[in-house]
Amino acid sequence: MTTVINAIAYQGTPILDDENNNWNFTKGNAWDCTSASVITFVDKVNNKIKGAGKEHTSFQKTAIPIEFPLLLKSYKKSNQDVVNFEHFVHTFINGKLKDNIKSSRFDEGVVIVFVHFTDDNSEDESFLVLMLKNTGALQFTKDLQIKDIDVIDLKQFVQGCKVDVKRFIDKYLLKDNDDIDNHVSFIRGIGDIRDYFKKALLSEDVVTNKKSTENINLAVESFMLKNNLNRDERENVKSSLYAFSIEKKGQIVTPEQIENIIDKHLPLDKNDIKKTFVDFMNTHKYEVNDEFEMKEIIIKKLVFLDLDIGFAKINLKTSSLGAINSEKKAIFNSDTRELTITTTINSQKQIDEINKILNG
Numbered sequence: 001m002t003t004v005i006n007a008i009a010y011q012g013t014p015i016l017d018d019e020n021n022n023w024n025f026t027k028g029n030a031w032d033c034t035s036a037s038v039i040t041f042v043d044k045v046n047n048k049i050k051g052a053g054k055e056h057t058s059f060q061k062t063a064i065p066i067e068f069p070l071l072l073k074s075y076k077k078s079n080q081d082v083v084n085f086e087h088f089v090h091t092f093i094n095g096k097l098k099d100n101i102k103s104s105r106f107d108e109g110v111v112i113v114f115v116h117f118t119d120d121n122s123e124d125e126s127f128l129v130l131m132l133k134n135t136g137a138l139q140f141t142k143d144l145q146i147k148d149i150d151v152i153d154l155k156q157f158v159q160g161c162k163v164d165v166k167r168f169i170d171k172y173l174l175k176d177n178d179d180i181d182n183h184v185s186f187i188r189g190i191g192d193i194r195d196y197f198k199k200a201l202l203s204e205d206v207v208t209n210k211k212s213t214e215n216i217n218l219a220v221e222s223f224m225l226k227n228n229l230n231r232d233e234r235e236n237v238k239s240s241l242y243a244f245s246i247e248k249k250g251q252i253v254t255p256e257q258i259e260n261i262i263d264k265h266l267p268l269d270k271n272d273i274k275k276t277f278v279d280f281m282n283t284h285k286y287e288v289n290d291e292f293e294m295k296e297i298i299i300k301k302l303v304f305l306d307l308d309i310g311f312a313k314i315n316l317k318t319s320s321l322g323a324i325n326s327e328k329k330a331i332f333n334s335d336t337r338e339l340t341i342t343t344t345i346n347s348q349k350q351i352d353e354i355n356k357i358l359n360g
Helices: 036-050 068-077 082-103 165-172 195-200 209-226 231-247 255-264 268-273 277-283 296-302 348-358
Strands: 002-014 023-027 054-057 110-119 124-133 157-164 184-188 304-308 313-317 321-323 330-333 338-341
Touching: 002 036, 002 082, 023 082, 036 110, 036 124, 068 082, 068 165, 082 110, 082 195, 124 165, 157 165, 209 231, 209 255, 209 277, 209 296, 231 255, 231 296, 255 277
Parallel strands: 321 330
Antiparallel strands: 002 023, 002 110, 054 184, 110 124, 124 157, 157 184, 304 313, 330 338
């Protein structure tokens, strides 16, 4: 069940023939947070966002009180009533967004929606900033109240931002804490997420390519285990992903391309889970950007196991590892903890080097 704590909308319109590209913003009335329309709106938008591609980041540190993260901090420290909420939003609109939105190209204007809510099932607490066109999937009254909603299409949104409030409090607000995790998610709507929107909210750069790749590894492993792929199927997927990371080195890839690789290796009895990896990744909060550079050295960990056994360092292909009585080339006895590797050396150069050592 969703509990909406506060919500309000502002309508923004560019001033025609203004050489400075200024905008006017009109404040709507605070929404009735107990109404069915408002709760339905928040539920549907939140569900859409959970399954949508995102860019993950955090807020920059700042000492300027009109910056969004400090305004959010002050609001959270207040009694969070509608007066403090409206003050927070009004200060942000007039102190930051008005200047930053000048570089946008929405001649018809936008509606900015601010929502603070909790998900009682997951105990998540979130703050949404959503930018919509004046016309589209949603209709507003003259005082910018949400009307009854039949369909909400995320493609009609311009862009959005979702703040994980608990992570924001735990990480961002702790003094001398450099280990800030990604408590901010940007959601793409009808176009790319614009720099002016990120700048207005004082966000850091998005999740690194390294972090996106690490989370792809985790998501792929979890997805395969959840859907009971056998070991050979899992090894085939991982080998293909590693080959793909080599092929696409230095290039931009998407989670949908990863999904296509996984789908190619699914057996016939798993057809029902095709085209579900991206949704699984998003709904289980694996933070992977919509576009990222896949790091081969990280994907390699899906395929190779690094072992330091004292007298040797071994880079062992995971598909070659097996238990006793298997036909794998590397046999591990879990009772004695012995690893036995059987192989034939065919390189004459390597043979000569070994014989040279053995024969002194």
